[in-house]
Amino acid sequence: MAMKVKEVSELASISVRTLHHYDEIGLLVPDEITPAGYRMYSDANLERLQQILFFKELGFSLKEIKNILDDPAFDAEEALHMHKLILLEKRQRLDQMIATIDKTVLHLRGEIEMTPREQFQGFDFSHNPYEHEARQRWGDHAVNEAHQKLKDPPADKQKELSDQMNDIFRRLSAISHTAPESAEAQAEIKQWYMVLNQLGSYSPEAFKVLGQMYVDDERFTRNIDQFGEGLAQFMCNAMAVFADQNQ
Template identity: 65%
Template sequence: MTMKVKEVADLVGISVRTLHHYDEIGLLTPEETTESGYRLYSEGNIETLQQILFFKELGFPLKQIKEIINSPSFDRNEALQMHRKMLLEKRKRLDQMIQTVEKTIQHMKGEIQMTNKEKFEGFDFSHNPYEQEARERWGNQAVEKANKKLADMSKEERSNFEETFNSIYRKLAEIRHMAPESKEAQVGIQEWYEFLNKMGHYSLDAFKGLGQMYVDDERFTKNIDQFGEGLAQFMCKAMAVFAEKNKA
């Protein structure tokens, strides 16, 4: 059974224009388009749309969502399990906040006394660990794509790539003793970010996660520190600063 675009829009609670846009960019192509131009969506399209909205909730850009759901390694069940963990964590926080609201009402009526600590129970401004896990899981698609692109390069292209790669690292090594948030450090890290995105697609969170890997994985640390001792640690901090600054 197929559904028309207006029916899908009403079912999901999004606009018809949004569905048209998803079709235009190749993110969600309807199962069939009639001679009259009507888009008809299948059950499979509906399932794909659910996944798209799941990743939008995580903050992924549409371009990256397209790469993820079209990847041969994408596992829909894995994505749903991740979504479930996130919702359970969110429900736990909401239950705590509801209790805080109820206790605050009683406190205002003079029925109970609340400590300052109790007034903020349920508030959690730290990063959702499951959200970070999801970002790291699917952010790895960028690494896989970059490796494939590198493998497909000609000898000359690979030589130019290595020359640019080494040049960026040498420049970063020269300023590794500066503060990671300094202008010089951020200019150098931006060059590294732009270089990586020529090879694949790195979200800001994936870029930050990659920097963390530089210090968590001793193999990365050893290779990077060949350009200068402490470079891996410097890049990790500078990449984190860059990611957070550019989210604003």
């Protein structure tokens, strides 16, 4: 059954503006345009959109996604299998990072001691057991760009990134009395988004979810609010605004 652009937007949790952009660049062209000018999306369009969002989540650019999907040799079922394998590997790494966060909280409280190696468990993005298959299917250039976003920074960059993050916390704390949607707040939260994407790969939606964790998990709240009371909530709100504006 054909769906209107607004229905697809709500179904896939992406903006109408994004769907219009995909149409304009030929990435997702609706199968039908009504005489009144309404875009109508078929089941095949929805299947392609699902693939687009999977590839986007893995860090591929829109241009690379279009090239992959338009390749006559593209196999949708095979791609879904590969998506699953990569996401399972990513979930395993994230589980390790969450465990490292929990241990670090205990370390900061003085309840346990952590070695330097333990402090960075889960931050090794240098190996993906499915990368070779991905390169064979989608090409070196596409995988290299996606892979670069998941690379752990070299040791000599870690302190620099830590200092950047602390500076952003302080600057955000200083303006936490302003509206989260203000230009000043959004400029600073954009810097936070950019720094986080040096450590991992965050889509705007994932960035928004992370912001919600800052207030839902008291451990995050406690650590962030060390820079200023209410900072975690302010960042959560500002990150949500940023994500909604950059879908």
